[in-house]
Amino acid sequence: MIPVNEPLLGNEELANVTDCVQSGWISSAGNYIEQFEREWANQCGVKHGIAVCNGTAALQIGMESLSLKPGDEVIMPSFTIISCALAVIKAGAIPVLVDSDPRTWCMDVSQIESHLSPRTKAIMPVHIYGHPVDMDRVLATARQYNLFVFEDAAEVHGAEYLSNRDSGNPIWRRCGGMGDLAAFSFYANKLITTGEGGMLVTNNDEIANRARSLRNLCFQPPRRFYHMELGYNFRMTNIQAAIGVAQLRRLKQIVARKREIAKRYTDRLSKLAWLELPQEEPWAKSVFWIYGLIIRDDINMDAEQLAAKLTKAGIETRPFFLGMHEQPALHQLGLFINKDSRLPVCERLARRGLYVPAGMGIKDEQIDQVCSVLEQITYEL
Ligand SMILES: Cc1ncc(COP(=O)(O)O)c(C=O)c1O
Incomplete structure (x- = not known):
């Protein structure tokens, strides 16, 4: 794994x-x-x-x-x-x-x-x-x-x-x-x-x-x-x-490596039209703490289903956050129980987003392996 x-x-x-x-x-x-x-x-x-x-x-x-x-x-x-x-x-x-x-x-x-x-x-x-x-x-x-x-x-x-x-x-x-x-x-x-x-x-x-x-x-x-x-x-x-x-002492190198990992993923995955990849605004220097993927809305697969496929291929993932307005523990306090107050972007991220391996210990070959599996999944869509 x-x-x-x-x-x-x-x-x-x-x-x-x-x-x-x-x-x-x-x-x-x-x-x-x-x-x-x-x-x-x-x-x-x-x-x-x-x-x-x-x-x-x-x-x-x-x-x-x-x-x-x-x-x-x-x-x-x-x-x-x-x-x-x-x-x-x-x-x-x-x-x-x-x-x-x-x-x-x-x-x-x-x-x-x-x-x-x-x-x-x-x-x-x-x-x-x-x-x-x-x-x-x-x-x-x-x-x-x-x-x-x-x-x-x-x-x-x-x-x-x-x-x-x-x-x-x-x-x-x-x-x-x-x-x-x-x-x-x-x-x-x-x-x-x-x-x-x-x-x-x-x-x-x-x-x-x-x-x-x-x-x-x-x-x-x-x-x-x-x-x-x-x-x-x-x-x-x-x-x-x-x-x-x-x-x-190694912060600079760590940031550089995280950016390198993200670039390696982006270079290879940007041709997969079914995925949205992490962006970096011109006013930002992101450190790409994780490498997140969003499955486009017209694809008949959610993040949970993609995670299952990746797990089967030996790749661990994590789901994106689930918004605070969808948390039972907060509903129990009487917070965010108004059903009209939906937050569509947040809800979409929670359902269609996950992240793939991108920690400091990852090797380039492992990134390539994750990309190969995602490319393979393209043919199953
Ligand atoms: C945005 C954000 N805030 C706070 C925390 C809480 O940090 P900790 O897990 O060290 O309590 C986390 C943990 O991942 C986080 O992602």
Whole structure:
């Protein structure tokens, strides 16, 4: 079976982990944590990095740091992972969903304004599958209505966005460095991995202090075991950070390889008329976290059926996200139960999209094998 993703770990990761074991610094105290936080924040171009145990935790402490009130609203895409909605709800607020852009699969930024209300407090753009959200409109709306922008950058390590295109002075900016705060995941399938892990980044001192406190059970500096509010144990270990430090040194090569993998797929698959392939807008430098395929509407086969065919041929796949408005767990909370509020692009992506193997461990011959199988399937349509 060709796995959908395999991490690639090297000698430097091993040396750093060995260092942790030999020195005994294996908990959430240790030099690698601070180093990883500093270097990660630096590569995003922001001041603070707060390392946590996973990306969901980063979203959660970030959202809680915004001190939202019950009934406050956060505008976000439906097409994302449950972690985003969960963070909004756990912070006491209500997710308000917009549909996706059919080309980038990210939130359709032209729909944000029509979803604003007097209760809107934040926008959460989620950069999907390696491609940046068109951020200028998000940032302009946020400025105009005094809203927080909380980027979910879990899937876009190293991706860039061409900002200020209308001003005649465009500038490339890193995903995760454009909003008030941003969350990253370092799960094993991400470009940079620590096995499990996450990071919140921000330029805002107040948000950073609050997030640091929430990460660590809200211990009060003057008196240990005295708590003014309830937090979490979301700490990252020094061992995880040690792996992250080593991985980060290779970010440029990792991005280059991901782009190479995507190009190899695109070069070969673009002649298959039944498939839509990942796009890269002129204003984006995608890192192609995954390589997604959409089956065109006139083809009598959905993503599940294609996945079954690929599995039979020894190729592992993953389905695309299922939108938040289609989640029973959220319906049970009384959210998104209005049947009229369909989100057609998101629903199409969920049913006609899947992704094929494209992790750092993949070999060119394996990519070619996946392409051959897809070419073969063409004759069965
Ligand atoms: C967009 C997005 N946000 C958040 C997360 C959550 O990260 P984690 O799995 O580390 O909790 C993921 C995980 O894949 C993700 O894809």
